[in-house]
Amino acid sequence: MPGKPGFRDPFPQVKPMHELGIVSHIIRTLEDVAEENSLSRIGSVTLEVGEVSGIVNEQLLDCWDYFRQKTVLVKDAELKLDIIPAVTYCTACSRTYETVRYGRTCPHCGSGETYLLEGNTCSIKEIEAE
Amino acid sequence: MKTIELNQPVTAANDKDAELLRASLSDSGLLLINLMSAAGSGKTTLLSRTIRDLKEKVNIGVMEADLASDVDALSIEALGARSIQVHTGGCCHMDAFMTGEALAEFDTTDLDLLFLENVGNLICPAEYDTGAHKNVMILSVPEGDDKPLKYPLMFEKSDVLLITKTDVLPYFDFDLDAVKERVLHLNPSIRIFPVSAKTGDGMDAWEAWLQGSLSAGEAHA
Numbered sequence: 001m002p003g004k005p006g007f008r009d010p011f012p013q014v015k016p017m018h019e020l021g022i023v024s025h026i027i028r029t030l031e032d033v034a035e036e037n038s039l040s041r042i043g044s045v046t047l048e049v050g051e052v053s054g055i056v057n058e059q060l061l062d063c064w065d066y067f068r069q070k071t072v073l074v075k076d077a078e079l080k081l082d083i084i085p086a087v088t089y090c091t092a093c094s095r096t097y098e099t100v101r102y103g104r105t106c107p108h109c110g111s112g113e114t115y116l117l118e119g120n121t122c123s124i125k126e127i128e129a130e
Numbered sequence: 131m132k133t134i135e136l137n138q139p140v141t142a143a144n145d146k147d148a149e150l151l152r153a154s155l156s157d158s159g160l161l162l163i164n165l166m167s168a169a170g171s172g173k174t175t176l177l178s179r180t181i182r183d184l185k186e187k188v189n190i191g192v193m194e195a196d197l198a199s200d201v202d203a204l205s206i207e208a209l210g211a212r213s214i215q216v217h218t219g220g221c222c223h224m225d226a227f228m229t230g231e232a233l234a235e236f237d238t239t240d241l242d243l244l245f246l247e248n249v250g251n252l253i254c255p256a257e258y259d260t261g262a263h264k265n266v267m268i269l270s271v272p273e274g275d276d277k278p279l280k281y282p283l284m285f286e287k288s289d290v291l292l293i294t295k296t297d298v299l300p301y302f303d304f305d306l307d308a309v310k311e312r313v314l315h316l317n318p319s320i321r322i323f324p325v326s327a328k329t330g331d332g333m334d335a336w337e338a339w340l341q342g343s344l345s346a347g348e349a350h351a
Contacts, residue, residue, distance in 0.1 A: 018254050021221045022140055028227075029143045033136065043131050047140070054253065104279075123139045128131045 019059040023067045026124060027074060033127070034073050042077040043128040050119040051086040052099055077127075086119025144258055147226035149305040151233075151261030161344055162244050164224075164262035166284060169250030171270040172294045172327060174205055177245055179327040180212045183337055188344065191244045193232050195224045212237065223254040226261040241346060250279040252277065256284040264343060266290040271304045285316045290323065292336060 030042060049055055062080040086099035092111035099119060101107075106114050139145075155162050181190050192213040194203045203215040204230060216232040218224060229246060233345065236242065246262060248255045263268050267288040269277050272295060278285045291313055293306065310322055325332035 018222050021223060021225055021254075021258070025140050025143050025225070029136075029138060029140070032143070033134070037134065039134075054257075055140045123339060126133055126135045126137075128133050130131045 003128045018054070019056060019063045022055065022060065022122065023063040027067060027071055029124060030074060030127065031071075037129075039085070039129040040073070041130055042074050044078045044080055045074070045127050046080045046082060046125045048082045048084050048121075048123050050084045050124045052116070052120050053122045054120075057081055057083075066077070078130055082125060084119055084121075087117045088114050089117045090114045140201065141258065144225045144227065147230065148259035148261040151226050151230050152263060155233075155261065155263070158238070160238055160241055160244055161264075161339075162246060162247055162260075162262040163343075164231075164246045164255075164260045164265045165248060166252070166255045166265065166288070167263045167268035167270075168252050168273060171250070171268045171273060173250070173268055175248055176268065176292065176294055176325070176327045177206065177247065178209055179330070180337060180340070181206070181209050181334060183333060185210070188341070189240050189242045191236065191238060191241045193236065193244065193246045194337075195227070195232075195247060195249050212241070218249060218282070222249055222251055223258050224248050224260050225258045229260045229262075234324045241341065252281040252284045256281075256287045264289045266292060268292045268294050269309070271298050271302050274302075275304045275306075275309045275312075278309060278316060282316050285313050285320070288317070288320060290321045290336075290339065293322065293324040295326060295328075296324045296331060297329050 013107055026045070026047070028088070030045065033039070034042070046116040049057065049060075060081070061079060068074045068077060088095050088099040088104070089096050090106035090109060090111055091113045093106060095106070095108045096117060097107050099116060104114055165173055165177070177192060184190065190211050192203070192211060194206065194213060194217040195217055195218055203213045206213040214232060214236045214279045216224070216228065218228065224246065246260055248260070265288045267284055267290070269291060271293065293309065299306070306324060313320060313322060323332055323336040323339065325336055327333065
């Protein structure tokens with residue numbers, strides 16, 4: 001029905017949040033980098049987020065907005081996400097395929113002898129700072 | 131503004147913390163075991179049995195990590211073992227920094243072996259090095275034999291797999307051999323111990339492994 005307010009989350013504070021831990025690690029790494037390079041202000045942070053890293057991008061951005069206000073160094077820093085597609089390699093036929101679409105079974109030859117080549121990691125690519 | 135290339139995994143800060151913590155634990159002669167499993171797999175029951183069986187020979191402490199509540203810590207203390215309840219404040223896994231903070235609050239004098247009971251979850255605890263010497267995971271029979279297919283990383287990162295609640299095997303379609311095969315395919319060096327903390331079946335092998343790790347000198351005073 002138009003005009004309905006929609007579900008309001010009654011428990012915003014108690015969710016087990018994976019992204020919370022990730023953001024706190026990123027900020028700690030940035031603090032180290034800032035000290036080593038005598039930086040006082042970070043304007044943007046670019047992350048490379050693997051498609052199957054298990055990270056929920058929206059939650060990561062929400063956590064970032066929450067956390068950055070507490071840290072002078074990154075108070076105005078924008079978080080940019082570069083998504084890295086996940087690719088799996090098949091040892092039976094030596095070909096690669098899209099992980100998210102086909103999972104663990106090779107779409108070329110049907111073998112299950114496959115392993116993930118890339119797309120499960122999350123790293124800090126670069127920052128803009130002064 | 132200048133651009134600085136970092137190309138650092140987000141876990142880099144944690145990995146550094148974990149190495150420091152592990153070294154410092156080793157120096158104080160304390161073996162830390164990170165115990166991971168889904169919620170309801172019987173971690174606390176297994177620990178209680180292990181503590182009861184070994185308490186004449188080994189001084190054991192337990193760090194109970196949870197989102198909230200202290201029910202697990204209370205049941206461990208009822209056995210006479212030292213424990214501390216760690217609240218992750220909403221985070222779904224323990225990392226090395228949190229483990230270190232909890233350890234700083236914990237009286238570890240005379241302890242030989244410390245279990246970190248990680249948050250009940252088979253996914254992200256596997257991604258974060260807690261600083262423990264060994265990673266042990268639990269899969270209970272009622273959870274099903276397909277878990278290695280669904281949560282491969284946890285099985286890949288563990289040194290030991292405990293298959294618990296084997297006393298209920300006759301009532302479940304749980305193919306023990308299939309699980310062993312799937313797990314060894316993911317991680318050929320993992321040790322697998324089927325146990326029942328209720329009947330005591332298989333506990334000997336697990337407890338012998340623990341004592342072996344204690345004397346192997348990973349933690350040296």
